[in-house]
Amino acid sequence: MSLTKEIQRRKTFGIISHPDAGKTTLTEKLLLFGGAIKTAGAVKSNKIDTHAKSDWMEIEKQRGISVATSVMGFEYKGTKINLLDTPGHQDFAEDTYRTLTAVDSVIMVIDCVKGVEIQTEKLMEVCRMRKTPVICFINKLDREGRDPYDLLDEVEEKLNINVRPLSWPISMGKTFKGVYNLYNRSLNLFRPSQRKLSDDIMEIEDLSDAKLEDLVGEHNADQLREDVELIEGVYPDFDKEAYLNGEIAPVFFGSAVNNFGVQEMLDTFIDIAPSPKSRHAEEREVAPDENKFSGFVFKIHANMDPNHRNRIAFLRICSGRFERNKPYKSMRATKPLRFSNVTSFMAQDKEIIEEAFPGDIVGLYDTGNLKIGDSLSDGENLTFKGIPSFSPEIFKEVINKDAMKTKQLEKGLKQLMEEGVAQLFTFDIGSRKVIGTVGQLQFEVIQFRLKNEYNATVEFAPMNLYKACWISSKDKKQLDEFVRSKNRHIAYDKEGKLVFMAESRAWLQMVQDNYPEIEFHFTSEF
Numbered sequence: 001m002s003l004t005k006e007i008q009r010r011k012t013f014g015i016i017s018h019p020d021a022g023k024t025t026l027t028e029k030l031l032l033f034g035g036a037i038k039t040a041g042a043v044k045s046n047k048i049d050t051h052a053k054s055d056w057m058e059i060e061k062q063r064g065i066s067v068a069t070s071v072m073g074f075e076y077k078g079t080k081i082n083l084l085d086t087p088g089h090q091d092f093a094e095d096t097y098r099t100l101t102a103v104d105s106v107i108m109v110i111d112c113v114k115g116v117e118i119q120t121e122k123l124m125e126v127c128r129m130r131k132t133p134v135i136c137f138i139n140k141l142d143r144e145g146r147d148p149y150d151l152l153d154e155v156e157e158k159l160n161i162n163v164r165p166l167s168w169p170i171s172m173g174k175t176f177k178g179v180y181n182l183y184n185r186s187l188n189l190f191r192p193s194q195r196k197l198s199d200d201i202m203e204i205e206d207l208s209d210a211k212l213e214d215l216v217g218e219h220n221a222d223q224l225r226e227d228v229e230l231i232e233g234v235y236p237d238f239d240k241e242a243y244l245n246g247e248i249a250p251v252f253f254g255s256a257v258n259n260f261g262v263q264e265m266l267d268t269f270i271d272i273a274p275s276p277k278s279r280h281a282e283e284r285e286v287a288p289d290e291n292k293f294s295g296f297v298f299k300i301h302a303n304m305d306p307n308h309r310n311r312i313a314f315l316r317i318c319s320g321r322f323e324r325n326k327p328y329k330s331m332r333a334t335k336p337l338r339f340s341n342v343t344s345f346m347a348q349d350k351e352i353i354e355e356a357f358p359g360d361i362v363g364l365y366d367t368g369n370l371k372i373g374d375s376l377s378d379g380e381n382l383t384f385k386g387i388p389s390f391s392p393e394i395f396k397e398v399i400n401k402d403a404m405k406t407k408q409l410e411k412g413l414k415q416l417m418e419e420g421v422a423q424l425f426t427f428d429i430g431s432r433k434v435i436g437t438v439g440q441l442q443f444e445v446i447q448f449r450l451k452n453e454y455n456a457t458v459e460f461a462p463m464n465l466y467k468a469c470w471i472s473s474k475d476k477k478q479l480d481e482f483v484r485s486k487n488r489h490i491a492y493d494k495e496g497k498l499v500f501m502a503e504s505r506a507w508l509q510m511v512q513d514n515y516p517e518i519e520f521h522f523t524s525e526f
């Protein structure tokens with residue numbers, strides 16, 4: 001098959017939600033449709049249970065599960081779908097943000113009882129920043145949820161995006177009858193089932209057909225006709241371009257656990273979702289159908305077994321054909337890298353592959369050559385944009401409790417930071433090391449892994465910091481002057497970039513006002 005055909009038949013997307021909205025359940029149903037798994041229950045949630053938070057064996061087990069299920073490839077009606085799962089737990093939000101850099105679109109799951117929740121809002125902000133096309137799946141219609149119109153309003157308001165329903169529920173909760181597919185005007189009736197059923201789809205050419213009353217009852221038939229009329233009146237026709245530009249989100253209703261409304265969404269998804277597009281590198285724009293291969297690492301997963309320090313780097317292919325065993329240029333390594341152990345991620349098994357195409361994610365076994373954000377290419381130096389670090393929310397100072405193991409500690413910290421577990425800032429004065437994270441859980445992970453994998457013992461001392469701001473200025477002299485006068489608050493990130501460690505919002509504001517020529521950035525990429 002030609003490179004262009006391979007690209008066109010690929011759809012790479014991420015699935016995101018607030019925990020418990022039904023992301024795992026929906027993933028499983030999508031895999032069932034793709035024939036990638038045979039039975040329900042095969043996909044394990046990547047949630048870290050609250051009660052497992054201090055149970056290390058449990059967290060390790062769950063990390064294992066989450067790597068196995070974090071990328072799933074399957075075929076559906078001639079389309080190669082690459083589904084990237086994201087950790088729902090908010091402490092791993094940074095991991096999710098990075099995963100979103102590797103996808104071309106997103107499916108967002110919302111619970112119809114709870115509506116838009118906080119984690120969904122944050123994730124949507126990241127999608128908006130990158131203009132990622134989003135499809136919403138409003139789940140759990142078999143429960144007494146909120147009014148569908150209210151839910152649509154809430155999505156528009158809280159997620160700050162226009163919506164266009166492409167399916168519509170007929171009743172809800174105990175009396176849920178099914179969904180009407182507004183995209184291709186067919187009716188899918190509800191029969192609770194864990195398996196896929198396509199025989200329940202009725203083609204209704206015209207909603208005024210009296211068959212509708214027989215199928216859903218008089219009251220529901222009237223209501224549906226009224227709703228559809230209203231929707232078609234209120235919402236403009238679905239505009240695919242606007243969706244592809246991230247300006248409008250098509251919305252589907254359904255019940256994932258009952259496999260309802262899922263196929264409507266999947267069929268529409270393969271029709272409208274984007275194939276891999278050009279990507280911005282600092283040097284130039286990279287088109288997927290270029291002959292030469294390029295890609296970037298967006299995630300690194302370490303082996304938890306201390307005897308095997310190998311890691312798996314997740315590579316998103318951006319252009320050309322990736323081939324096993326071919327020497328590729330990494331932006332930092334002096335010698336070309338060659339990968340013999342290249343895995344694709346199918347739903348349950350990892351398998352060795354010979355080649356991969358733009359949109360695909362492959363796993364590379366790595367012994368420490370690759371870092372998050374690194375690019376690989378067929379010769380050219382490329383730096384793909386869009387993998388920034390965000391300012392962490394919790395900061396703690398690293399206290400070395402075993403001076404004999406200082407070297408191990410340094411090495412461990414370096415490797416964990418390369419995996420993107422957290423961010424390390426080193427203060428200009430006294431070389432104090434501070435770790436910044438999005439959640440408390442990472443400190444426990446770091447402490448445990450430093451001990452277990454590197455034999456280094458650390459404790460953490462809380463620090464009263466509000467934000468880490470990357471600083472820059474067009475005026476080098478002013479920047480030097482600022483660094484000198486604020487040197488107690490200046491640190492370096494792992495790339496050696498200058499960071500201003502602000503203690504409070506008010507103080508940061510004051511400093512910003514006093515130094516108008518200094519730019520303060522809340523992400524590392526500016």
Ligand code: G4P
Pocket residue numbers: 017018019020021022023024025026045047088139140141142143254255256257258
């Ligand atoms: P997550 O990955 O987004 O965190 O959510 P997950 O799929 O694990 O679903 C969270 C809970 O919601 C699960 O119940 C799941 O069965 C349920 N669920 C998913 N889809 C639907 C739906 O359409 N209707 C209803 N009523 N429930 C749904 P649980 O009790 O936490 O787990 P389980 O024991 O049922 O697996």
